[in-house]
Amino acid sequence: MDTVLYVVFTLNGQFYGIEAAQTLEVLGFRPITPLPDQGSGVKGVISLRGAILPVFDLRTQFGLPAGEYSQFHVIIVVEVAGKRVGLIADEITDVVRILPEEMQEVESLPPGLPPNLIAGLGCKDDKLIVLLGIDGILDTGKS
Amino acid sequence: MTHNFLKRTRMRVKFLLATCLVIGIFMSYTLYQGIDFHTKTAMQQVEESSRLLLDNTYSAMRFPMSIGDSKTVEEQLKGIGEHNTGVDVYITNSERKIIYASKEGYRHNTMDNYLKEDGSREALENALLSGTEPTRPLVDHMRGESSMVIIKPILNEPSCHHCHTDFRPVLGAIVAKQSLKGLFASINAARNRLILCSVLTLFGLVVFIYLLFVRLVSRRIGALKLLSSKVAAGDVTVDVHDDHEDSIGKLTNNFNTMIKSIRDRIEYANSLKLAISDPFFTVDTGMRVTFINEAAVRLLGLPADGVLGKLCQDVFQSDACDGGCPVKHALATGKATVGKRMTLRDRENREIPVMSSASVLRDSAGNILGGYEIIRDLTVEVAAEQKLQSAYRREEEAKEALETRVRELSAILERAAHGDFTTRGQTTDANSAMDVMTRRINATLDGMVALISQMKEYSVAVSSGVWNISRENDHLAERTQQQAAAMEEISTTLAQLVTNIRENLTSIRQVDSLSKDAVKVAEDGRNLVEKTAQAMGVMSEKSLKIAEMMGLINEITFQTNLLSVNAAVEAARAGEQGRGFAVVAEEVRNLAKRSSSSAKDIDALVREITSSANTAHQWVDKVNEYFTKIVQTSSQVSLALEEIKFSSEESAAGMAQMNKGVLELCDVNEKNTGFAEEIAVEMKNLGDTAEKLKGTTEMFILDSAGTGVAQPARGGGRLAAIPLDLGEGPAPRPQLQGLPQRLLAGVDAEGGEHDKYDNGFKEF
Numbered sequence: 001m002d003t004v005l006y007v008v009f010t011l012n013g014q015f016y017g018i019e020a021a022q023t024l025e026v027l028g029f030r031p032i033t034p035l036p037d038q039g040s041g042v043k044g045v046i047s048l049r050g051a052i053l054p055v056f057d058l059r060t061q062f063g064l065p066a067g068e069y070s071q072f073h074v075i076i077v078v079e080v081a082g083k084r085v086g087l088i089a090d091e092i093t094d095v096v097r098i099l100p101e102e103m104q105e106v107e108s109l110p111p112g113l114p115p116n117l118i119a120g121l122g123c124k125d126d127k128l129i130v131l132l133g134i135d136g137i138l139d140t141g142k143s
Numbered sequence: 144m145t146h147n148f149l150k151r152t153r154m155r156v157k158f159l160l161a162t163c164l165v166i167g168i169f170m171s172y173t174l175y176q177g178i179d180f181h182t183k184t185a186m187q188q189v190e191e192s193s194r195l196l197l198d199n200t201y202s203a204m205r206f207p208m209s210i211g212d213s214k215t216v217e218e219q220l221k222g223i224g225e226h227n228t229g230v231d232v233y234i235t236n237s238e239r240k241i242i243y244a245s246k247e248g249y250r251h252n253t254m255d256n257y258l259k260e261d262g263s264r265e266a267l268e269n270a271l272l273s274g275t276e277p278t279r280p281l282v283d284h285m286r287g288e289s290s291m292v293i294i295k296p297i298l299n300e301p302s303c304h305h306c307h308t309d310f311r312p313v314l315g316a317i318v319a320k321q322s323l324k325g326l327f328a329s330i331n332a333a334r335n336r337l338i339l340c341s342v343l344t345l346f347g348l349v350v351f352i353y354l355l356f357v358r359l360v361s362r363r364i365g366a367l368k369l370l371s372s373k374v375a376a377g378d379v380t381v382d383v384h385d386d387h388e389d390s391i392g393k394l395t396n397n398f399n400t401m402i403k404s405i406r407d408r409i410e411y412a413n414s415l416k417l418a419i420s421d422p423f424f425t426v427d428t429g430m431r432v433t434f435i436n437e438a439a440v441r442l443l444g445l446p447a448d449g450v451l452g453k454l455c456q457d458v459f460q461s462d463a464c465d466g467g468c469p470v471k472h473a474l475a476t477g478k479a480t481v482g483k484r485m486t487l488r489d490r491e492n493r494e495i496p497v498m499s500s501a502s503v504l505r506d507s508a509g510n511i512l513g514g515y516e517i518i519r520d521l522t523v524e525v526a527a528e529q530k531l532q533s534a535y536r537r538e539e540e541a542k543e544a545l546e547t548r549v550r551e552l553s554a555i556l557e558r559a560a561h562g563d564f565t566t567r568g569q570t571t572d573a574n575s576a577m578d579v580m581t582r583r584i585n586a587t588l589d590g591m592v593a594l595i596s597q598m599k600e601y602s603v604a605v606s607s608g609v610w611n612i613s614r615e616n617d618h619l620a621e622r623t624q625q626q627a628a629a630m631e632e633i634s635t636t637l638a639q640l641v642t643n644i645r646e647n648l649t650s651i652r653q654v655d656s657l658s659k660d661a662v663k664v665a666e667d668g669r670n671l672v673e674k675t676a677q678a679m680g681v682m683s684e685k686s687l688k689i690a691e692m693m694g695l696i697n698e699i700t701f702q703t704n705l706l707s708v709n710a711a712v713e714a715a716r717a718g719e720q721g722r723g724f725a726v727v728a729e730e731v732r733n734l735a736k737r738s739s740s741s742a743k744d745i746d747a748l749v750r751e752i753t754s755s756a757n758t759a760h761q762w763v764d765k766v767n768e769y770f771t772k773i774v775q776t777s778s779q780v781s782l783a784l785e786e787i788k789f790s791s792e793e794s795a796a797g798m799a800q801m802n803k804g805v806l807e808l809c810d811v812n813e814k815n816t817g818f819a820e821e822i823a824v825e826m827k828n829l830g831d832t833a834e835k836l837k838g839t840t841e842m843f844i845l846d847s848a849g850t851g852v853a854q855p856a857r858g859g860g861r862l863a864a865i866p867l868d869l870g871e872g873p874a875p876r877p878q879l880q881g882l883p884q885r886l887l888a889g890v891d892a893e894g895g896e897h898d899k900y901d902n903g904f905k906e907f
Contacts, residue, residue, distance in 0.1 A: 007708060023716075071701075092705060
């Protein structure tokens with residue numbers, strides 16, 4: 001397997017990674033227009049250069065405690081099933097290249113976790129990074 | 144006569160006679176009846192046989208007669224006469240003439256020759272006239288021989304009419320004459336046998352009944368009679384037993400019960416008699432002793448037996464025997480005598496005073512059987528009475544003696560009342576209550592003599608004591624003067640004290656100014672600290688501004704980082720074409736990282752400075768606080784010094800008060816001097832009174848030896864202590880001299896000093 005570039009961010013002190021190739025853009029925090037929500041987990045919408053895109057809070061998605069938003073929060077814009085969505089993260093940390101030997105096997109994880117969510121575990125500079133599969137991110141909130 | 148006989152004869156004779164009589168009557172009657180019956184029966188049989196013979200004869204004759212066959216009739220009758228001995232048959236005509244007869248010789252005789260009895264003749268005549276047979280058999284006695292006569296009339300029947308025609312109803316009669324000689328002989332024989340049998344039976348029966356009576360009644364009653372005779376004679380110890388259930392048995396049992404009851408009663412009476420503990424005896428009407436109990440025997444010392452039956456007079460030998468004997472009186476009048484006093488004589492002829500009660504003994508019918516007497520020995524009582532009388536006499540004597548002695552004592556006491564104590568009561572060796580009293584009175588008089596003597600001595604002592612007190616009173620005045628001197632010394636000491644207080648005040652003033660300087664220095668320090676605090680505040684403000692600027696730097700760093708990330712993302716998406724751009728993006732990102740870490744360091748430094756400034760500010764505040772406290776404390780010290788000053792001033796005022804007090808004491812001293820003078824006057828009066836007392840005691844006459852004053856030896860030992868006490872009393876006290884003048888001078892001097900001190904206090 002080749003080296004892959006990951007955008008690394010933090011949620012509640014824990015490092016998570018999304019493939020850079022699947023990341024469209026990282027935005028600074030901006031006001032979110034809330035929408036009437038009926039359990040889809042969508043936080044609201046923002047306008048990005050004339051286009052409207054829905055925003056999800058990853059804390060809510062991963063069942064972590066919600067926190068106050070600051071100006072240092074970021075919205076990571078990705079494309080899921082052909083749609084652009086924004087994901088709110090606590091902090092953007094770095095863009096790293098994870099070598100195959102730095103990857104951990106997913107099979108060692110216990111069964112029953114949401115499918116397609118965890119693509120693997122990377123270990124970089126003694127930090128454990130949860131590598132997320134972009135297709136499984138939004139399933140967790142829905143389930 | 145008969146009654147007397149019945150009363151006198153014995154029971155069994157009476158019973159025998161009665162039995163004989165009854166059985167005899169009964170047997171006679173039975174015998175008579177038997178003989179009578181036997182005779183009648185025999186007669187009846189004879190009659191019947193005669194009639195039968197007659198009827199047979201008649202029926203046998205009818206036919207021959209009807210045909211006039213006289214011969215046959217004759218023969219037949221002859222045959223009858225031959226075959227029947229003792230029987231004669233006659234056939235008469237209507238004129239009672241015998242036509243035919245069973246015996247040859249009787250023919251042609253009249254029937255009257257063979258019928259002697261009138262009754263028989265009448266019956267024949269009647270039968271011939273009327274043709275009826277006599278209803279009862281007839282007995283005819285002829286020539287000492289009895290015979291039965293049966294008459295049957297021969298009626299004129301139709302068969303007879305041919306000869307006799309029919310104008311006569313009765314033709315004649317046929318008469319049978321049966322001799323009763325044999326019959327009577329047999330009857331007599333039978334009667335004799337019967338009588339013999341009856342007599343024998345009677346005898347046997349009587350004997351049997353008599354024996355039975357003797358066995359069942361007479362013998363038992365006889366035994367009972369014997370016992371009752373014994374009882375009547377006074378022997379009640381008999382006991383009879385009879386287990387029969389009949390009346391005699393019950394009678395015997397009742398008799399037994401009766402005897403037992405009598406025995407019980409006798410025993411009861413005896414018990415009563417024996418239960419009398421006083422001497423007791425009974426006599427009969429002839430005054431012979433019938434009973435005497437143990438107590439009486441003991442009282443008189445009599446022999447135990449040989450008294451009974453003797454004359455009462457011989458036994459008791461009383462003075463009352465010749466007249467006034469209670470028993471005789473009781474026997475004569477039938478009334479009891481109670482509590483009669485008399486004298487008895489015992490065997491040794493000693494007189495015994497007694498009290499006796501007597502009464503009569505009666506039987507159930509109320510007849511007097513004798514009398515009895517209960518005696519009570521009064522020897523002890525009489526002795527007691529005599530003792531009592533002698534005791535009374537002794538008492539009287541003692542009383543007189545007592546009165547004599549009481550009179551003596553009262554004379555002595557009267558003399559003592561008039562002041563003469565020289566006489567004393569006389570005592571005896573008897574040691575009686577009177578002696579004790581006399582001794583007590585003597586002792587009292589002695590005691591009074593001693594007391595008066597002591598009083599005399601004491602009055603001397605009082606006089607000397609009063610003198611001593613006067614002397615001591617003078618001493619007291621001197622001591623009061625000494626007191627005044629002491630007070631002067633106190634005033635001097637007080638002045639020294641005031642000086643000391645004044646020096647104290649000066650020292651307090653110096654301390655006060657020093658404390659005020661300290662306050663000023665403290666306030667300067669506080670101002671400096673306040674300035675420092677202001678500088679620190681400025682530094683804090685600047686630090687805050689640096690912090691704000693750090694926020695801006697952080698934001699820029701953030702944005703830069705974001706930009707570098709986006710660049711990296713974009714380069715990654717661009718693939719091979721973006722490789723160069725990726726390098727740039729990475730450089731930018733590293734730059735952003737470095738600036739971010741620098742910003743963080745600066746931020747940490749600024750925070751440190753701010754916190755240090757804050758800490759410094761706090762310290763400055765604390766220092767400021769301390770300075771404030773120093774200032775406050777200094778002020779308090781100043782205030783305290785002020786208070787000390789006031790206190791000292793008040794002490795000075797207190798000293799003035801004390802001075803005044805000392806002056807008042809001086810006044811008191813002066814008054815004490817006055818009191819001492821008054822005491823001196825009173826002492827003089829007391830001395831006079833003591834002299835008077837001494838004069839009074841002189842009038843008592845104590846004894847011949849001398850007066851109380853002349854007897855110092857008795858009370859001297861005790862009295863010596865009194866003047867000694869009075870003399871030594873003031874010895875421990877401090878000697879004071881020259882009191883009044885010094886006292887007044889001291890007061891004046893102190894008054895001056897007091898003013899001076901007051902002025903001194905006012906300086907403070």
